[in-house]
Amino acid sequence: EVQLVQSGPEVKKPGESLKISCKASGYSFTTFWIGWVRQVPGKGLEWMGIIYPGDSDARYNPYFQGQVTISVDRSLSTAYLQWNSLRASDTGIYYCARRQVLSGYDPFDYWGQGALVTVSS
Amino acid sequence: DIQMTQSPSSLSASVGDRITITCRASQTISAYLNWYQQKPGKAPKLLIYAASSLQSGVPSRFSGSGSGTDFTLTISSLQPEDFATYYCQQSYSLYTFGQGTKLEIK
Numbered sequence: 001e002v003q004l005v006q007s008g009p010e011v012k013k014p015g016e017s018l019k020i021s022c023k024a025s026g027y028s029f030t031t032f033w034i035g036w037v038r039q040v041p042g043k044g045l046e047w048m049g050i051i052y053p054g055d056s057d058a059r060y061n062p063y064f065q066g067q068v069t070i071s072v073d074r075s076l077s078t079a080y081l082q083w084n085s086l087r088a089s090d091t092g093i094y095y096c097a098r099r100q101v102l103s104g105y106d107p108f109d110y111w112g113q114g115a116l117v118t119v120s121s
Numbered sequence: 122d123i124q125m126t127q128s129p130s131s132l133s134a135s136v137g138d139r140i141t142i143t144c145r146a147s148q149t150i151s152a153y154l155n156w157y158q159q160k161p162g163k164a165p166k167l168l169i170y171a172a173s174s175l176q177s178g179v180p181s182r183f184s185g186s187g188s189g190t191d192f193t194l195t196i197s198s199l200q201p202e203d204f205a206t207y208y209c210q211q212s213y214s215l216y217t218f219g220q221g222t223k224l225e226i227k
Contacts, residue, residue: 035216045165045210045221047215047218095165103171106153107167108167112164
């Protein structure tokens, strides 16, 4: 069974750093891209970026480029989303999702449960 | 960047109704259009990919159509569990989501 299990909720102060995780199981981790999606509470979905675990090739939404870093640890089958200096506006729910490869149309077919990040002084 | 615009933003309907949600892309995206359903407190769920292909396990009352810039999601006979928020997503050039359509019980 394919599963993406994300790390737990975080409460941070502005300026602090943070790295959240997404552990994959039930499939070959290195052969499916994994994306990250933000949802500000009560708002819509925003695609942040995507990474190919096979070679760590990462692509970013220009809006989030330079604000976050996406990485993987192949030995742990885990993807990460990292901030070096959080802002209050980073408050939101962050989802990881696997990109389907069968169709060629690249939807996200499996999602993590989401991780709530709260940034407040 | 490709922009995705959904309409309506919200919709009230009754169990058994047929409803349609529209998604328009700011440029042609062929059939690179996906639809997701999200319920409160839950992750999005893939319903339709490639504009009209039903994801495995999704009931057949859901259907999608369109190509180029204009797309629709149709639910043929609303069930109580269908009241949720629906998002379109283009996957032609990286990804962009529409702003969502909240489907509420009338």
